[in-house]
Amino acid sequence: MAISSQVLEIDRKKNSGNVNLRVLSKSRPWIWNFLSGMVLLIVLGIFVRVGFSALVVNNQKSLDRTITMISDASDVNRAHRFNISELESAQRIYRIAFASPEELVENGIYGLGMIAPSQVKYLTASTDVPSEKWEDAVVSEVGSGVNG
Numbered sequence: 305m306a307i308s309s310q311v312l313e314i315d316r317k318k319n320s321g322n323v324n325l326r327v328l329s330k331s332r333p334w335i336w337n338f339l340s341g342m343v344l345l346i347v348l349g350i351f352v353r354v355g356f357s358a359l360v361v362n363n364q365k366s367l368d369r370t371i372t373m374i375s376d377a378s379d380v381n382r383a384h385r386f387n388i389s390e391l392e393s394a395q396r397i398y399r400i401a402f403a404s405p406e407e408l409v410e411n412g413i414y415g416l417g418m419i420a421p422s423q424v425k426y427l428t429a430s431t432d433v434p435s436e437k438w439e440d441a442v443v444s445e446v447g448s449g450v451n452g
Contacts, residue, residue, distance in 0.1 A: 390396065403415020 400409050401416050401418045403409050405417040407415045409415050
């Protein structure tokens with residue numbers, strides 16, 4: 305529907321008596337702009353805080369898992385060290401060394417059949433040979449040392 309120019313002219317003549325009327329812009333006061341900006345900042349801050357908390361919780365979970373793995377590995381290491389100390393004990397070594405070769409000492413380990421010597425002599429360096437020639441010195445007879 306087209307509005308004719310005559311209708312517009314009639315309408316203008318009717319409103320010509322109200323000269324003080326004018327069209328106002330829909331501007332909001334500055335306080336509303338400030339408050340809406342603050343609300344947006346608060347909501348954004350809450351989202352950032354929630355995201356950061358989720359990241360911290362995820363990293364803490366990973367750290368706890370790593371600490372648990374280290375603790376478990378430490379327990380296994382401690383158990384292995386204890387087993388090694390038992391295997392290296394002097395009593396076990398003597399028991400295996402002096403048992404007869406037919407005797408089963410432990411799981412699949414037989415004795416070595418070693419015997420204790422009847423006499424032990426220790427050799428000491430002769431004072432006649434200077435210490436620079438100790439590597440080349442020949443011991444001709446057991447007990448030929450000074451204390452022998």
